[in-house]
Amino acid sequence: MELISYIARRIALIMPTLLGASLVMFVLTTLIPGDPALMRLGNFATAEQLQSLREEMGLTRPSYERYMLYLGGLLRGDMGRSWRTGNLVLDDLQVRLPMSLELGVCSMLLAIAIGIPAGVSGAASKDSVIDYGGKAYGILGVAMPLFWGGLVLVYVFYFKLGIAPAPTGRIDMLVSPPTHLTGSYLLDSVFTGDLEAFMSSAAHLVLPVITLAFVTGASIARMTYTSMRKVLASQFILVSHAYGVSPRSIVYKFALKNALMPVVTLIGLQVGFLIGGVVLVEVVFSLPGIGRYAVESLLVNDFAPVQGFVLLVLVVYLVVNLLVDLLYSVLNPQVRNG
């Protein structure tokens, strides 16, 4: 019952947070000195054309009126229209979100699969080659700029070795995308048994996922290492050794579960980093996700998509952190009871 009340309180807080974010975003985009109508018409416009387009785009209305209209639209599930694509922002985001989710989820899973074992094995074998290797990875991963990492991978595995597919998007240019079911090419091709599409889309995800997971995994590895070292030095571990419990059981059964709590928190926080990273990776690998959509819109003063992107990311972030908090209480009943 307490848990349900806790979840309800957290969900209730999401609404005012989103309202505040929408206001901040609207004010910020209003302050940016740029004229979307001018961007759309280009150099060969006339003053008359410009004014007419400004009216068509609703730019001649006062800011407060535009915000109220925007807010009214949000309540109806309308995030506005992108002048750059001509579509409703919600439709654009729906088309692009599966790509970013596919990339983000695969990257996070791989990051966890790399980061936690690296941190655990490093902590469990202190001052060994594994320990130093793990530390080196932690430093390199955190220090490496994502954009650069992506370009290096492309250069080596695509350009030089020719074993990775061309970074030209989600699927090979001459392969038809799978029938649309969820928007995720991986899932859709599996569900429809489209082997060719699955192979191509999976191959196109490998380098982007490695790029993101390498960096995200490094933070997880560092946190796991530190947390594990702390737990392994605690009294109950010493007692377990004295009782003759096998080192493997001590590490994986007792220590890891206790060391995971800060790691889970970090994973929740890493979602924010991952979304930022997705933007860069989508540019390098020509992936049509929500990050690239937002950046390209921002560059040409198409603000409705930027506002929509920020709200969407905020919702994802809030939901993931709520889930992390819930997981926290599962891992440590003291939290739930306290």
Added chain:
Amino acid sequence: MPHEVTRRRFTFGTLGVLGGAAVSGDLLPLLAEAAKRKQVLRVAIERDFETLRPELSAGDTANLLRRLIYTTPILWGMQQRPDGSLIYDMNSIETGLATAYKVSEDRLLIEFTLHPNAKFANGDPINGQALKESYAWFLGAKGSGQLRVNGLPSADRIEVVDDLTVRLHLDRPVAWGLIGNALLSSSSIVHAREIMKHATPDDPYGTRWLETKTIESGPFVIENWQKGAMMSLVPNPHAFQSAKLERIVLQIIPDASTRRIVLERGDVDFAIQIATKDIPDLRKVSGVKVLSYPSARGWWLGMTWNKAPFNNLHFRRAMAWAMPYETLLQVVTHGLAERSRSCVPNNVSGYVEDLWPYETNLEKAREELAQAQMPEGFTVTVPVYAGDLFDEEATVLIKESLAKLGITLSIQKMPIGQKRTLMTKKQIDMAVYDWRPWVPDAGYFIYWNWLPDSFTNYWNYLNPEAQVLGNEAITMAIGSPERQAKLRRFQEIVNGDIGLVPLFTQFDNLVMREHVQGYVYYPDAVPVLAKLSLG
């Protein structure tokens, strides 16, 4: 239809593809499609198409698509360069939708004879009435400004003589009247009747429908458009000219270095917007063809006429003497540009290059600054479009040069949208920028840049004598000796005022695989992909 999903198919399919994907990347589909590729042109483009509305098309990518899906009555003629490559010819016109045209001696009447078999993609005829409706649609929607500039202010000036004959009665002679009314974007032929079916009281010209849907009139039709990712086009079954290509795939690859490497590896046949710094290296790559063309895309240092010290002639002369012209050519453009010496770009009709005496000379710049009585420690904020290497590097080099004169440039990076807005509002004191006329004519450039009400007269330049000369040149026939004399005098005046400091005029570099044939360079540098073939 989706395939039926069974447990067996799911299990074996998943295992098979996981293994296959892991070891083979995407080699298999590539091999399987190798034969098809011979007829498929794969093009790497920088960004997605914003709209299918031709009256709004801004930017090279949008224009590239416009040339594929919308026809125009005529196109530039072409000629061969000594190296065998093809380039537009100012003195000839290629007929297409219009199989013949006439321009009256007073240049107030243009008559087109239309192709008898011209049809839209839905099979409707492109006849005289359809042409008039297309122009009328432009005049009603946002394209009216363009047509008015070209002497066609209203639809009642369009006369449909019969199904195949249309006359445009211009309200005044315009130097580029034929080209402006029959070749530029505002003369893209749209299926106005179909568009107007989607008109609403809020949207009286059906533009919302046209954002994402259209009935094509050009040589290709849209087959598949995955927003943000790619677009594929196939030949228009009703086109009056047959296409050699079976399909064109326009793949969006936003990063310039990625576009370069996929071209080098042969995963695309043609790449748009390759960074100039990569051109020298690409010339050495086997299988890659680089074609460089002197263009009319000029780069300038602009200064406001609204306030001191920028409106002080001595200050402006000091700037002209202080520019590192050769360094800009070598460092910024890697030698792929030519020095500009006038207030209109190189390679336009009427350009005169002997009226600009300024070379890099810091001593003379100091003398002029002394006469300008500049305050000590003068600082000027210069906006730079973040992401444009030419803009960034040129501004940095100019900053270094001016620092030697005690002038500090404070560089402010911003997105292109912000910079362009500030320039249009005439709120910038000094900036490096570029401008390319779609008609390679000095008068056309003057119309857009140098008259008091010119849309891109960002610096508020005003000289009454130059204004009279410019207005006269707009209406006179291109190439006439009298007009050439007026254009020369115009440049003498504006160069004397240092209206702008001309920095350089860049080359347009087109990069493609060697098997791509038939590329023709046009003044707007927009590739007409429908003319290409794969050898």
